[in-house]
Amino acid sequence: MYQDVIIAGFGGQGVMLIGNLLAYAAMDQGLECTFMPVYGVEMRGGTANCTVVLSDEEIGSPIVYSPKSLIVMNQPSVDKFQPRLAIGGVLVANTSIIDPGILEQKRLRTFSVPANSIADKLGTAKMANMVMLGAWLEATGCLALESAQGALDRVFSKQNSRLIPLNEKALKQGAEYVRGV
Amino acid sequence: MTQAIQTEEKQVFRLPDVLADTATHFCPGCHHGIVHRLLADVLDQLGVVQDTICVASVGCSVFIYNYLLLDTVESPHGRAAAVATGVKRANPENVVFTYQGDGDLAAIGLSEIMYAANRGENMTVVFVNNTVYGMTGGQLAPTTMVGQKTTTSQQGRSFETDGAPLKMTEIIAGLPGVYFSARVAVNNVKNIKKAGKILKKGFANQVQHKGFSFVEFLAACPTNWRMTPVEANERVGGEMIDYFPLGIFKDNDNDGL
Amino acid sequence: MKKNDTNLLVKGNEAIALGAVAAGCECYFAYPITPQSEIPELLSESLVEVGGTFVQAESEIAAANMLLGATACGKRAMTSSSSPGIALKQEAISYMAGSQLPGVIVNICRGGPGLGSIDPSQGDYYQTTRGGGHGDYRTLTLAPASCQEAYDLTIRAFDLAFLYRNPVVVLGDAILGQMKEPIKNWKERVVLDGKGLDWSLSGARNREPRLLKSLYLSDGALAGHNRKLQEKYQAMRKECDWEEYRTQDAELIVVAFGSMGRIAKSAVRKLREKNEKVGLFRPISLYPFPEAPLDRLAAQGKGFLTLENNAGQMVDDVRLAIRRHADSGLHCVLPGHLANPDDLLGPIEEAMPAKAG
Ligand SMILES: Cc1ncc(C[n+]2csc(CCOP(=O)(O)OP(=O)(O)O)c2C)c(N)n1
Numbered sequence: 001m002y003q004d005v006i007i008a009g010f011g012g013q014g015v016m017l018i019g020n021l022l023a024y025a026a027m028d029q030g031l032e033c034t035f036m037p038v039y040g041v042e043m044r045g046g047t048a049n050c051t052v053v054l055s056d057e058e059i060g061s062p063i064v065y066s067p068k069s070l071i072v073m074n075q076p077s078v079d080k081f082q083p084r085l086a087i088g089g090v091l092v093a094n095t096s097i098i099d100p101g102i103l104e105q106k107r108l109r110t111f112s113v114p115a116n117s118i119a120d121k122l123g124t125a126k127m128a129n130m131v132m133l134g135a136w137l138e139a140t141g142c143l144a145l146e147s148a149q150g151a152l153d154r155v156f157s158k159q160n161s162r163l164i165p166l167n168e169k170a171l172k173q174g175a176e177y178v179r180g181v
Numbered sequence: 182m183t184q185a186i187q188t189e190e191k192q193v194f195r196l197p198d199v200l201a202d203t204a205t206h207f208c209p210g211c212h213h214g215i216v217h218r219l220l221a222d223v224l225d226q227l228g229v230v231q232d233t234i235c236v237a238s239v240g241c242s243v244f245i246y247n248y249l250l251l252d253t254v255e256s257p258h259g260r261a262a263a264v265a266t267g268v269k270r271a272n273p274e275n276v277v278f279t280y281q282g283d284g285d286l287a288a289i290g291l292s293e294i295m296y297a298a299n300r301g302e303n304m305t306v307v308f309v310n311n312t313v314y315g316m317t318g319g320q321l322a323p324t325t326m327v328g329q330k331t332t333t334s335q336q337g338r339s340f341e342t343d344g345a346p347l348k349m350t351e352i353i354a355g356l357p358g359v360y361f362s363a364r365v366a367v368n369n370v371k372n373i374k375k376a377g378k379i380l381k382k383g384f385a386n387q388v389q390h391k392g393f394s395f396v397e398f399l400a401a402c403p404t405n406w407r408m409t410p411v412e413a414n415e416r417v418g419g420e421m422i423d424y425f426p427l428g429i430f431k432d433n434d435n436d437g438l
Numbered sequence: 439m440k441k442n443d444t445n446l447l448v449k450g451n452e453a454i455a456l457g458a459v460a461a462g463c464e465c466y467f468a469y470p471i472t473p474q475s476e477i478p479e480l481l482s483e484s485l486v487e488v489g490g491t492f493v494q495a496e497s498e499i500a501a502a503n504m505l506l507g508a509t510a511c512g513k514r515a516m517t518s519s520s521s522p523g524i525a526l527k528q529e530a531i532s533y534m535a536g537s538q539l540p541g542v543i544v545n546i547c548r549g550g551p552g553l554g555s556i557d558p559s560q561g562d563y564y565q566t567t568r569g570g571g572h573g574d575y576r577t578l579t580l581a582p583a584s585c586q587e588a589y590d591l592t593i594r595a596f597d598l599a600f601l602y603r604n605p606v607v608v609l610g611d612a613i614l615g616q617m618k619e620p621i622k623n624w625k626e627r628v629v630l631d632g633k634g635l636d637w638s639l640s641g642a643r644n645r646e647p648r649l650l651k652s653l654y655l656s657d658g659a660l661a662g663h664n665r666k667l668q669e670k671y672q673a674m675r676k677e678c679d680w681e682e683y684r685t686q687d688a689e690l691i692v693v694a695f696g697s698m699g700r701i702a703k704s705a706v707r708k709l710r711e712k713n714e715k716v717g718l719f720r721p722i723s724l725y726p727f728p729e730a731p732l733d734r735l736a737a738q739g740k741g742f743l744t745l746e747n748n749a750g751q752m753v754d755d756v757r758l759a760i761r762r763h764a765d766s767g768l769h770c771v772l773p774g775h776l777a778n779p780d781d782l783l784g785p786i787e788e789a790m791p792a793k794a795g
């Protein structure tokens with residue numbers, strides 16, 4: 001088993017948080033994993049991205065140019081990363097923000113997820129990131145939803161632990177949305 | 182039988198054991214040797230010889246370890262206060278002092294001394310100001326007097342291009358973290374006695390965990406001043422003390438000694 | 439970060455800091471610089487919590503000299519920085535080498551020359567393996583490629599520093615420093631108080647005074663001192679460390695260290711899927727450089743390609759190691775470009791002996 005993903009969006013959309021969560025979920029399942037954030041100057045432009053690699057073997061590069069999958073939360077990230085996605089790769093796009101017309105459908109397995117509206121219904125658009133990760137888990141099938149839900153307490157501090165149940169729900173609804181499509 | 186004169190031998194003078202029994206390499210009339218001797222006395226009187234770590238610097242005094250039989254570490258030029266910080270933080274129970282010239286402390290090592298002082302490191306700094314770079318042949322130092330001729334200021338130090346000599350004791354005294362800052366001279370017996378007392382206080386402060394103590398010695402460098410030892414001594418007592426006044430500029434004890 | 443968690447996801451920088459704590463580091467001195475600031479940030483808390491000392495120094499020069507002072511007392515001590523700061527530490531590193539003091543120095547290398555960038559870089563290879571400062575000296579250099587290795591090699595750095603009484607450099611880059619991976623093998627903190635050492639300073643109580651110095655002026659003294667140092671550097675050769683991956687049947691050996699080594703590993707895997715007979719040789723100790731195993735591989739008639747995230751530095755050591763049998767090609771990813779496996783496939787394929795032939 002080998003899977004990699006670039007997660008990209010605006011700063012503040014919680015891109016790093018779901019990257020971390022995914023890495024913890026993988027680790028808890030006994031998989032090898034790496035989490036590589038972009039940092040510093042590149043982050044000042046207002047965009048953020050990270051790369052997560054999961055494998056049942058020792059991982060080589062934590063940096064991936066053509067990923068097997070992509071979670072995009074904003075338009076500039078589509079422009080930057082969609083052309084690099086490997087043929088047959090999984091593209092999970094937040095179509096609450098991104099115009100579905102710019103998403104490639106033929107070359108890729110594309111999943112349009114209105115993550116903000118789904119999260120809104122749960123009470124806060126802030127959890128759009130969790131909806132996206134839930135959708136990605138379902139689309140790739142590489143980890144069980146429960147493993148991500150179970151790892152939430154690893155990425156939320158004690159003070160924020162009350163947010164965990166709602167985030168569990170957001171993950172679930174993302175997965176359900178993809179299953180329903 | 183004539184009455185035997187009963188006299189018990191009473192030692193009135195002895196060299197402290199910490200002072201090595203060796204010939205000096207300092208020039209005739211150099212004040213480094215006097216400062217070394219005062220240090221030996223003070224450490225001996227306080228009974229801390231076996232607890233002391235000396236941090237040597239780069240300058241004419243680099244061989245301090247040949248004269249004072251102490252655990253010693255050499256530091257790069259100017260860095261003694263940073264090295265001493267490392268020593269003291271690693272071994273807080275030891276008595277730690279640096280011994281630095283004016284080039285070492287006030288030029289290349291200005292940053293290190295200011296920050297060690299400002300942190301209030303519990304250490305003692307012995308600063309020997311002879312207004313020149315002695316070891317390298319008498320070049321302009323941060324403490325060279327305006328008008329003083331050196332090998333790199335052959336027309337005399339110019340205030341316009343070189344600025345004024347730094348008064349380190351006053352500068353150090355201005356830092357809130359400093360416990361004690363004083364300037365002394367060893368140009369005559371009276372001043373030597375006073376210097377010994379003040380130096381002792383600089384070390385006693387450390388033993389009592391009071392904090393950072395700084396003692397500046399005005400010193401003669403007859404060789405690079407191109408003077409006889411007597412002339413050099415007179416210069417210290419005259420021109421130097423006029424510009425670098427003696428006294429205690431900061432004492433958190435405020436006991437007036 | 440949760441402590442006592444046996445399976446913890448940590449950044450390479452954090453792994454180094456936690457490795458230092460486990461190794462019994464008692465004093466740590468630093469000045470902030472990206473991309474290594476997680477090390478001082480973590481140690482300012484974690485080291486103090488276990489009774490250690492942290493000083494944020496006024497400069498890298500001061501931090502390295504504080505390290506000199508603390509190691510003179512026989513304490514396990516460390517400083518860390520990134521390239522421009524490491525340049526400033528070279529003064530103290532040379533003095534520590536001359537005075538035989540066991541300081542540990544971490545360099546999370548970034549792009550240069552000058553202010554360069556905070557991008558990953560391997561541009562300090564020459565500096566670290568040739569001594570870096572003035573004079574004839576060497577620092578043992580360890581180059582981790584994963585967070586677990588960063589943790590383990592930091593601990594090893596302290597052990598080697600004291601074994602040889604010599605500065606040891608842990609050389610990483612921004613990839614290693616910023617990436618997160620699980621650490622699985624945690625070690626208990628063990629503090630060796632250094633009291634039994636026969637050279638460290640503690641005040642000359644009931645023994646002869648000790649002197650730690652690098653100045654040797656009398657006739658022949660410095661030559662004698664240098665001879666002793668050179669003998670020590672020879673003795674260090676047995677600390678050579680490296681990883682080989684699918685080298686046995688390989689026709690081409692890719693040589694790369696640190697982050698570049700693991701990026702190259704992914705490229706090697708991809709090419710193996712296409713039945714290209716390629717293997718990876720990853721030096722883990724950069725000084726001493728693992729010459730003997732490279733010479734052995736060269737004697738088997740294999741080809742070589744050195745991959746570096748600089749303009750070509752380690753390739754000199756590779757060529758020296760294999761000079762009796764082979765030469766090495768070179769492919770450079772210049773600092774400022776982030777290397778990735780896909781970009782390495784072409785250069786490796788081109789260097790395959792059949793094609794290069
Ligand atoms: C980095 C560095 N720069 C320059 C020198 C050369 N140097 C040796 S001693 C010295 C100045 C010494 O003057 P001072 O500190 O006033 O002490 P003195 O010799 O007068 O007692 C200099 C510049 C050095 N050793 N290291």
Ligand code: SF4
Binds near residue numbers: 213
């Ligand atoms: S050169 Fe000056 S400071 Fe140096 S030993 Fe001679 S008199 Fe003393």
